[in-house]
Amino acid sequence: MSRFLRGTRARLVILLVLLGAAVLLTFVLERKQETDADARTRMTLVIDPGHGGIDSGAVGADGTRESDINLAIGLKLRALAELYGQDNTLIRQDDSTKCDTDAYSEHRDLECRTELVQAQQNPVYISIHQNDYPTAQPSGSQVIYAAGEGSAELGTITHANLLQNLYPSSRRVAEPATRRLYILSHLDCPAILIECGFVSNPTDLENLKKPGYQTTLAATIMGSYLQYMQNTVRI
Numbered sequence: 001m002s003r004f005l006r007g008t009r010a011r012l013v014i015l016l017v018l019l020g021a022a023v024l025l026t027f028v029l030e031r032k033q034e035t036d037a038d039a040r041t042r043m044t045l046v047i048d049p050g051h052g053g054i055d056s057g058a059v060g061a062d063g064t065r066e067s068d069i070n071l072a073i074g075l076k077l078r079a080l081a082e083l084y085g086q087d088n089t090l091i092r093q094d095d096s097t098k099c100d101t102d103a104y105s106e107h108r109d110l111e112c113r114t115e116l117v118q119a120q121q122n123p124v125y126i127s128i129h130q131n132d133y134p135t136a137q138p139s140g141s142q143v144i145y146a147a148g149e150g151s152a153e154l155g156t157i158t159h160a161n162l163l164q165n166l167y168p169s170s171r172r173v174a175e176p177a178t179r180r181l182y183i184l185s186h187l188d189c190p191a192i193l194i195e196c197g198f199v200s201n202p203t204d205l206e207n208l209k210k211p212g213y214q215t216t217l218a219a220t221i222m223g224s225y226l227q228y229m230q231n232t233v234r235i
Helices: 003-041 068-082 107-116 152-166 202-208 209-230
Strands: 044-049 088-090 122-133 142-145 193-199
Touching: 044 068, 044 107, 068 088, 068 122, 088 193, 122 209, 142 152, 142 202, 152 193, 152 209, 193 202, 202 209
Parallel strands: 044 088, 044 122, 122 193
Antiparallel strands: 142 193
16 A cells, blocks of 8 residues: 555544544533533422421421421422432421521521522422411311412412312312412412411321321322423423
8 A cells, every 4th residue: 555545544534533523522512501401491399398496387286296297298208309300409307497596586587498499490499388277177288379480380280189189078279378478478489388287187187197198298299290390391
């Protein structure tokens, strides 16, 4: 083989290598852009078990604390979020408040929770609570939704699924939040508060204390979240 042909082949090999490297670099950059865009649009499920620490919330006739029920459901909900590969964060993972002052302040605790939600990328906020009433008659779940875009849809879906799965005879409807609900009134993201049941109702209370019932609640909430995400073309 002549020196000219050998030189031509060598130059051709180098050219092909350079072209291959350029194609690979272009592919990597495009994938990075797609990944970055996906990261910007991915939603973060923010799970907030209400109350905690010195703030027990409502207390049942047998001494059961709302804050403990909220946390149990919240932990199960997070486990399901992990199972379904959903970005998530849990506002509290133990029996504690989020107040950053030495002396507990309910207002500051709510401010801190709000700040934690706002620090997340594309948050969807779900606050877990239990209801209370002076008499034992009221029972069942109710969802309250914020004014932010998507909140009403998420709230309506979640409320309907909770009633269908747990309280089919209930005539309650999802309702918009009032200004007195600090966190919901200070968030622009999709945000709802779920009153899972009444600790003042003996039947509700006994159910809410059962791990199996808590799992059903968590599964219904998770399913509602996924349904909402599917409807809004975000997954």
